[in-house]
Amino acid sequence: MNTDRIVRALDSFRIELPSWGFANTGTRFGKFLQPAAAATIEEKLNDAGQVHALTGVCPTVALHVLWDFPRGVDSAHDVSALASRAGVQPGSINPNVFQDQIYKFGSFGNPDKSIRDHALQHTKDSVAIARRLKSRDVSLWFADGSNYPGTANIRQRRRWFEEGLRALHRELASDQRMLVEYKPFEPAFYHTDIADWGMALLLARAAGPQARVLVDTGHHYLSQNIEQIVAWLLAEDMLGGFHFNDRRYADDDLTIGSIDPYQVFRIFREIFHFEWETNARADVAFMIDQSHNLKGKIEAMIQTVTVAQELYAKAALVDHDALAAGQARSDIVAAESLLQDAFATDVRPAIREWRTARRLPADPMDAFRQSGYLQRITAERAGRAEAASSSYA
Ligand code: RM4
Ligand code: MN
Numbered sequence: 001m002n003t004d005r006i007v008r009a010l011d012s013f014r015i016e017l018p019s020w021g022f023a024n025t026g027t028r029f030g031k032f033l034q035p036a037a038a039a040t041i042e043e044k045l046n047d048a049g050q051v052h053a054l055t056g057v058c059p060t061v062a063l064h065v066l067w068d069f070p071r072g073v074d075s076a077h078d079v080s081a082l083a084s085r086a087g088v089q090p091g092s093i094n095p096n097v098f099q100d101q102i103y104k105f106g107s108f109g110n111p112d113k114s115i116r117d118h119a120l121q122h123t124k125d126s127v128a129i130a131r132r133l134k135s136r137d138v139s140l141w142f143a144d145g146s147n148y149p150g151t152a153n154i155r156q157r158r159r160w161f162e163e164g165l166r167a168l169h170r171e172l173a174s175d176q177r178m179l180v181e182y183k184p185f186e187p188a189f190y191h192t193d194i195a196d197w198g199m200a201l202l203l204a205r206a207a208g209p210q211a212r213v214l215v216d217t218g219h220h221y222l223s224q225n226i227e228q229i230v231a232w233l234l235a236e237d238m239l240g241g242f243h244f245n246d247r248r249y250a251d252d253d254l255t256i257g258s259i260d261p262y263q264v265f266r267i268f269r270e271i272f273h274f275e276w277e278t279n280a281r282a283d284v285a286f287m288i289d290q291s292h293n294l295k296g297k298i299e300a301m302i303q304t305v306t307v308a309q310e311l312y313a314k315a316a317l318v319d320h321d322a323l324a325a326g327q328a329r330s331d332i333v334a335a336e337s338l339l340q341d342a343f344a345t346d347v348r349p350a351i352r353e354w355r356t357a358r359r360l361p362a363d364p365m366d367a368f369r370q371s372g373y374l375q376r377i378t379a380e381r382a383g384r385a386e387a388a389s390s391s392y393a
């Protein structure tokens with residue numbers, strides 16, 4: 001095993017935690033509340049701070065504007081102070097143009113101009129929040145779509161999206177980016193305005209030079225080759241980042257690697273391959289977009305980060321010189337085995353050593369369970385009104 005490669009990979013690996021992953025969430029059938037779940041932005045940041053303190057690789061937290069900034073841009077100062085007290089920094093800013101009643105028939109694609117303008121204003125405010133917090137990325141996900149054939153003008157809505165995204169792009173400071181996320185279905189079940197990576201790519205290109213595509217691993221049809229999409233977006237310099245999660249059926253938001261770890265490995269492998277070939281670092285944001293309604297929130301995040309590190313380390317082991325030679329000879333078995341051998345390598349001892357060398361607990365989950373943090377917040381937060389639970393899902 002090439003431990004140097006693992007060490008180098010882990011030194012550069014960072015993954016962003018989602019604030020909403022620490023709050024009570026559920027399915028559309030109901031929520032099972034956890035007494036320790038975070039209800040305020042302060043609690044979400046504190047919990048994220050724990051995950052970062054134990055793993056050392058999650059310095060930033062993705063924030064949802066509607067849920068985390070009750071007073072909009074005026075909350076930015078408080079959020080920033082709370083983050084630094086928790087030992088983390090604000091990460092990507094996520095506008096919310098899907099939850100208000102006015103978005104029943106869409107946001108950027110709504111036939112009503114006043115609603116399109118309202119949505120645009122909210123995303124502009126989100127850019128302002130991001131600037132105030134020194135966050136680089138504004139991640140845009142739109143629930144827009146329709147449920148029945150013939151009920152929406154698909155090409156017209158596409159133009160509205162282009163217009164809106166272009167107008168938003170004009171708000172970006174020169175060091176900011178906007179990331180355009182796609183999703184094939186849900187909540188819309190006939191057509192979704194930004195349904196796949198091709199649509200997101202075209203819209204990002206139309207928006208301007210600082211727009212990129214955001215790949216949420218749960219937002220594909222079953223059996224789609226996600227690493228090929230990643231390879232194409234890298235080749236086009238249009239891959240902005242990931243929302244990692246795993247799924248068995250739809251947008252299940254399960255723990256990364258819990259269903260198909262080889263998929264995540266293959267995605268990371270494409271990124272390493274690109275870096276090997278170009279001798280440059282891929283400027284791609286790794287973010288988690290998971291909300292666990294049965295697992296303990298903090299434990300689920302620690303597990304996620306640990307699994308992500310393992311899969312990243314395995315992918316770093318692939319010898320791309322040997323792989324290129326195998327591909328050139330069309331030696332299929334040799335080439336494929338390079339991936340399989342790397343994937344089969346037990347990288348956990350090397351990761352434990354890496355952690356110890358960096359004064360991190362060798363086993364972050366065990367350290368969390370020993371720390372008493374969960375018992376403390378459970379006592380502090382128990383018995384709170386259900387009303388305090390997050391509005392998501
Ligand atoms: C969507 C999408 C977005 C996330 C929302 C809550 O399915 O993944 O990224 O912010 O859910
Ligand atoms: Mn997402």
Ligand code: MN
Nearest residue numbers: 216218219251
């Ligand atoms: Mn999703």
